[in-house]
Amino acid sequence: MSSAATSWQRLEALFHQACLLPVEAREAFARAQAGGHAVLRDELLAMLAVESQATLRVRAPLQQAAAALRAPLPELPAGTRFGAWAIDRLIGAGGMGQVYLGHRADGAYERDVAIKLVAAEALDAQGRALFEFECRLLAQMVHPAIAQIHDVGTDAHGRPYLVMEYLRGEPITWWCDAHLLSLQARVLLMLRVGEAVQHAHQKGVIHRDLKPSNVLVSAIDGRPMPGVIDFGIAIDASNPGMTSAHGRGTPGYMSPEQARGAPEVDARSDIYALGAMFYELSCGLAPVAGCDGVPQPPSQRVAAVPADARARICAARATTHGKLQDQLRDGLDAIVLRALAPEPGARYASVSALLDDLHRWLDGYPPRALQAGSWLRLRKFTQRHR
Numbered sequence: 557m558s559s560a561a562t563s564w565q566r567l568e569a570l571f572h573q574a575c576l577l578p579v580e581a582r583e584a585f586a587r588a589q590a591g592g593h594a595v596l597r598d599e600l601l602a603m604l605a606v607e608s609q610a611t612l613r614v615r616a617p618l619q620q621a622a623a624a625l626r627a628p629l630p631e632l633p634a635g636t637r638f639g640a641w642a643i644d645r646l647i648g649a650g651g652m653g654q655v656y657l658g659h660r661a662d663g664a665y666e667r668d669v670a671i672k673l674v675a676a677e678a679l680d681a682q683g684r685a686l687f688e689f690e691c692r693l694l695a696q697m698v699h700p701a702i703a704q705i706h707d708v709g710t711d712a713h714g715r716p717y718l719v720m721e722y723l724r725g726e727p728i729t730w731w732c733d734a735h736l737l738s739l740q741a742r743v744l745l746m747l748r749v750g751e752a753v754q755h756a757h758q759k760g761v762i763h764r765d766l767k768p769s770n771v772l773v774s775a776i777d778g779r780p781m782p783g784v785i786d787f788g789i790a791i792d793a794s795n796p797g798m799t800s801a802h803g804r805g806t807p808g809y810m811s812p813e814q815a816r817g818a819p820e821v822d823a824r825s826d827i828y829a830l831g832a833m834f835y836e837l838s839c840g841l842a843p844v845a846g847c848d849g850v851p852q853p854p855s856q857r858v859a860a861v862p863a864d865a866r867a868r869i870c871a872a873r874a875t876t877h878g879k880l881q882d883q884l885r886d887g888l889d890a891i892v893l894r895a896l897a898p899e900p901g902a903r904y905a906s907v908s909a910l911l912d913d914l915h916r917w918l919d920g921y922p923p924r925a926l927q928a929g930s931w932l933r934l935r936k937f938t939q940r941h942r
Contacts, residue, residue, distance in 0.1 A: 701752035725772030831895025849898030
């Protein structure tokens, strides 16, 4: 094959990959993929510019219609009933509907709940199928760190609603910093989060939008308890074609394959998101991928920040910079980077494998993600037998 044909094939492949990305992310993708090849970069950017203009002309009328459908729904007054439940106030809204804080209103017992009401605009055949699919996903999961279903029904206006356990709490990163949790305590908390995600995976459910704001922590009997929420864009591992929302995750936490819009998203995307959360929990900074797609180890990120920021990071973990560096280099760096590997095949094969490595670190053993030399094995042995 001629070099010209090869160059064209590469250009065409990159063009199709870039078209899967949001428009605002395409230029950065093109420049990163082209590297130092100025001709390839310029041709790719030119093709993308033409495609963007054509897409805008075609999509404009559709986007205007969609915007009308996405207009905010009127907020329902407090006391509006849905079966045995009544709403108190609006706590969230999106393209698929609204979520209200509510309570049991028939006097049978007292309980605060989250009531999810599907928007009328989403009540076509696909919208109903997605709503029913989400209910089935949630119903099969029974875990203390996952919100449970209390009721499903249709109101007098024909609108489907879902009544769920209301999980209180703060995003896991905020909670850990506010309570000055040590690195060991943060690992213990991540173990509980991972166990909930593993339970979902065992039921065939992939979350796809794990992030700190979807992992809420509260204190129960003085003990931090996490809750994983918002399975609204979850997918069934046995039926990946059925996705219960149109979103693809959150930048900074979604895996590279999700960012590309790849169809082969599996449980390892959740492992990537868990790694991104734990990176932030361990060093107070979100992971930033380098040229090779791999972020700096957390220990290096902490060492590189200004002294005042580093002092705040260490204080929030009730430790010193030296001790934090030792803990991160003793295996947590390796655990985080393996979970954040750009290629799914290089990550942990399952959440249970990730949890096993976290347990090994807590127990003073070298994590399997770390190619431990004899000096580190000896150091860990000494730590275990002090």
